[in-house]
Amino acid sequence: MKLTARTQSNDWADDEFGEADFGDARLTQRLAVLARKxxxxxxxxxxxxxxxxxxxxxxxxxxxxxxxxxxxLEPHIGQTLERIRQLPVVLVPQDTSEFxxxxxxxxxxxxxxxxxxxxxFMIHSQLAVSPEGLP
Numbered sequence: 544m545k546l547t548a549r550t551q552s553n554d555w556a557d558d559e560f561g562e563a564d565f566g567d568a569r570l571t572q573r574l575a576v577l578a579r580k581x582x583x584x585x586x587x588x589x590x591x592x593x594x595x596x597x598x599x600x601x602x603x604x605x606x607x608x609x610x611x612x613x614x615x616l617e618p619h620i621g622q623t624l625e626r627i628r629q630l631p632v633v634l635v636p637q638d639t640s641e642f643x644x645x646x647x648x649x650x651x652x653x654x655x656x657x658x659x660x661x662x663x664f665m666i667h668s669q670l671a672v673s674p675e676g677l678p
Contacts, residue, residue: 554575554579556575556576556578556579556582557575558622559575559578559618559619559622560574560575560578560615560618560619561575561618562617562618562621563614563615563617563618564614564617565607565609565610565614566609567609570604570607570609570610573600573604574604574615576597576600577593577597577600577601577604580592580593580597581593589601623671627671630673632673632674633671633672633673634671634672634673634674635669635670635671635672636669636670636672637667637668637669638667638668638669639665639666639667639668640665640666640668641656641657641663641664641665641666642656642663642664642665642666643656643662643663644662644663644664645661645662645663647662648662650662
């Protein structure tokens with residue numbers, strides 16, 4: 544089954560993030576640019592994936608008080624739900640993992656793990672996929 548995006552552009556990043564609302568269209572455009580660039584090297588850190596000018600722009604973007612996690616994720620979540628609605632069956636494999644950071648005592652703001660680990664966090668991740676394995 545072919546999935547269609549709401550905006551029907553020829554650019555996946557514009558489709559995925561074009562509805563981000565930061566109160567400034569330039570920030571929405573920057574998010575799409577960053578998504579395009581980072582997707583070319585998803586296994587790399589920002590300094591590895593981005594040239595110097597784009598890296599500086601990324602740091603400015605994420606440091607902007609108008610940019611927050613909700614603003615970045617909301618359009619992506621909306622597009623994901625739209626893709627899910629187009630399928631008769633969606634599989635959602637799940638995993639719970641523990642991050643034990645006791646070896647990094649200076650890291651602040653971490654919570655409780657299992658087995659007495661008091662310096663880490665738990666994450667419960669999910670991935671929605673079609674029966675054919677398409678994320």
